[in-house]
Amino acid sequence: MSEYELIASKGCGSAVIEMALALAGLPHRVTMIPYLEPGLERDRLLSLNPLGQVPTLILPNGNVMTESAAMLLHIHDVAPQAGLVPSDVDSRAAFFNLMIVLVAAIYPTFTFGDDPKQFGLDDAAASALRAESDARRNRIWQSIETLISPSPYALGPQLTAVDLYLAVMSAWRPGRAWFAQNCPKLLSAAEAAAKIPAVSRILERNA
Ligand SMILES: N[C@@H](CCC(=O)N[C@@H](CS)C(=O)NCC(=O)O)C(=O)O
Known part of the structure; x- marks a missing residue:
């Protein structure tokens, strides 16, 4: 996999991470799911993030991140030119x-x-x-x-x-x-x- 996969839900904090990925110009796809609805999509979410929360982010190397602030700091590491974290x-x-x-x-x-x-x-x-x-x-x-x-x-x-x-x-x-x-x-x-x-x-x- 050469892109990020963001597991997201409408109206949720996953929008913050989608914005950050877009502003950073990082290749990504967004998988929108009804995160609270029982079913295959929630089962997959739970297998990646035991809290069943969105955002959940799968990195190009397959690692999984489950906390939005950590994702933002990671995105800044990969794309510091986006300026998502101040420098001084x-x-x-x-x-x-x-x-x-x-x-x-x-x-x-x-x-x-x-x-x-x-x-x-x-x-x-x-x-x-x-x-x-x-x-x-x-x-x-x-x-x-x-x-x-x-x-x-x-x-x-x-x-x-x-x-x-x-x-x-x-x-x-x-x-x-x-x-x-x-x-x-x-x-x-x-x-x-x-x-x-x-x-x-x-x-x-x-x-
Ligand atoms: N600490 C998490 C919180 C994420 C979070 O609470 N997301 C909400 C959706 S906006 C959620 O998944 N709520 C369901 C739950 O907590 O069970 C983060 O900042 O990424």
Whole structure:
């Protein structure tokens, strides 16, 4: 195999990796699957990624990656000219911090809030977990809002992988109207990224 295979699902964080592969100019194919639906495609996903999550990325050498932030750092290693990771030390520190907040603090609020009943909770406990994880996410977004001054991207004049996450995640709960009201700087970085043709094309396909 001489290309990457991205296992993806509509509306998911796999769009971030598809954008990165496109911007980096790396040969790839996207296998769109209904990742939660039992069947052959999910069986294959589970055989590659025991968490059954997308994105899952198969590298040209057959190795498998299951964490989006790791995939982005790998794509940067292979195609540094795309500039998905900043090059100066101060910007890199801010970049690493923001990206890890997105994957380690924001993303899990969806893991636990999207379908809380899968954790064996009754109706009342499931809606409490959903409400609390939604509220926690909003607090995290508001804390990140204070960290950036978009110009036009989150970390300055260069688009980085953080902007790709913002472009995708700002469409998820609580949605863009909430961001406009509460986190206008994050939304403005997301919108700047969405003006890039490769980003807008993939956003449209994932809407
Ligand atoms: N840590 C993973 C999280 C990926 C993730 O949660 N993806 C969602 C889809 S957008 C998913 O697969 N959810 C199903 C689940 O967690 O069971 C990453 O950053 O790549």
